[in-house]
Amino acid sequence: MIDRLPIHESAILVGLINQDQDEKQAQEYLDELEFLADTAGAVVKKQFFQRLDVPNPATFVGSGKLEEIDNYIKVHDIDTVIFDDELTPTQLRNIERNLECKVLDRTNLILDIFAKRAQTAHAKTQVELAQYQYLLPRLTRMWTHLERQRGGIGMRGPGETQIETDRRIILDKIARLKLQLKKIDKQKATQRKNRGKLVRVALVGYTNVGKSTIMNLLSKSEVFAENKLFATLDTTVRKMVIGNLPFLLADTVGFIRKLPHGLVESFKSTLDEVREADVLLHVVDISHPGFEEQIDTVNETLAEIKVGEKPSIYIFNKIDAFQYVEKDDDDLSPKTRENYSLEELKNSWMGKKNTPSLFISAVEKDNINEFKQLLYEEVKKIHITRFPYNDFLYDSAWINPEE
Structure with missing residues (x-):
């Protein structure tokens, strides 16, 4: 069980609109940052945006915007200011000097959530390493910062005591x-080696898309699942059987935009479950307005750890939460993402590309039997090559729909 902070910190968020992210994207990023802040235990009071081609090298935002933020902090007694991008040590130092309150960036916030969520010695060690790597170039600023003995969000971990x-x-x-x-x-490599030649399937995807819920549904286990970001840090592996076909299913840590590189490095052993998997189940939250960008983020991370070419199945989850806005017949403007129905999306690239795909609801258990059938067929392709003399396994029905 995750302990909640008895007193929530008040926070404001700051993001940029520039050539790399338009107003709509910037809003999506800050909404995600607000979800991160909520996961960490903060109450967000306001979001600030500024249009800048590039971040101000000294203070990230311009002097006028910084003054506006400062006035709001003083009037509303704000505890923390959170920036959507990683700040340089110079920017952190200058912003703190101007605002005279706690300043965090996206990386620091994610590290704090990881420190809060880490349950096992393995996860705690990985998070601690990432924290120290983050702190190293910020020693001067952080030590004076920590001398104030502040607590709360962003202050967990190394240097606190x-x-x-x-x-x-x-x-x-x-x-x-x-x-x-x-x-x-x-030790983890030895454990994986001892599992033998069983086909390995790994759940991958953006954070909070329902991977742990699917894991619980398929394996009837009790992996911690919550509507929070990064509910799962430790990889959970379960042996499961569909019909009479056994294989291993792994639930892995979720990915996120602007994931700190130090975390990718620290969690190498966790990601080894993905590297050594035979099939990837790429879970997507179809109800999220930015799901296509989330798919790209996951694929980029998979390419970074050199597993982008593995056999994959796209599982478009949360169809029960999917909503769209129907266009009027007299509206001649081009369709936007919100104007496509679920049926139209099924008939788009998602349903027609070479990668197998399926639309489900893990919560409502919609299309779960179809999901199991598709998973069974993909696992069987690999299983037959490893156990060619077990043809008798595939003579009977793959699953009892009443199970």
Whole structure:
């Protein structure tokens, strides 16, 4: 069970509109940042935007916008300001000096959520390494920051009980944590090796798309699932059987836009479950307005860890929450994402590309038997190559629909 903060911090969010992200995208990013802040225990009071071609190298936003933010903080007694992009040490230092309150960036916020969610020694070690790697270039700013002994969001983890003043000590800690993770990686590799030749299936996808709910549904296990970002940090592996075909199913940590590179590095052993999987179940929240960008984010991360070419099945989840706005007949403007019905989406690239795909609701259990059938067929293709003398397995029906 995740402990909730007894007192919620008040926060404001700051984002940019520029050539890389238009107003609509910037709004989506800040809405996601607000969800992250809520997951961490903050109450967001206001969102601030500024149009800038590039971030101000000294203060991220312009002096006028910074003054506007400062006035709002003083009037409404705001605890924390959260920026949607990673801030440089100089920007952090200057913004704190001007605003005189706690300043976090997206990376720091995600690290805080990971520190809060980490349950096992493995996850805690991975998060701690990522935290120290984040702190290292920010030593000067962070130590003076931590001397104030603030608590709350963004303040968990390294340096909270003892302020480190020596860069060498931090580097030594990073080195020790990397050694510790190497040992854990070897243990995890041994565990994977001991599982034998069973076909491995990994659930991948953006955070909060329903991977853990699907895991619970298929394996009848009790993996922690919640409508929060990064509810799952540790990879959970279950042996399951569809009909008479056994295989392994792994639930993995969710991806997110602007995922800190340090986290990708720290969670290498967790992502090894994805690397060694035979089939990927790419779960997508079809009800999310930016689901196509989320698909791209996941595919980019998969390419980064060199598993982009693995056999995949697209599982478009949450059809029960899908909504669209029907266009009037006299409206001649081009259709937008909101104007496509679920049937139209099914007949678009999602239903017609070479990658198998299916539209389901894990909560309402819509199309689950079809999902199991598709998964069975994909796993069987690989299973036959590994166990060619088990043809008798496939003579009977794949599953009892009443199960």
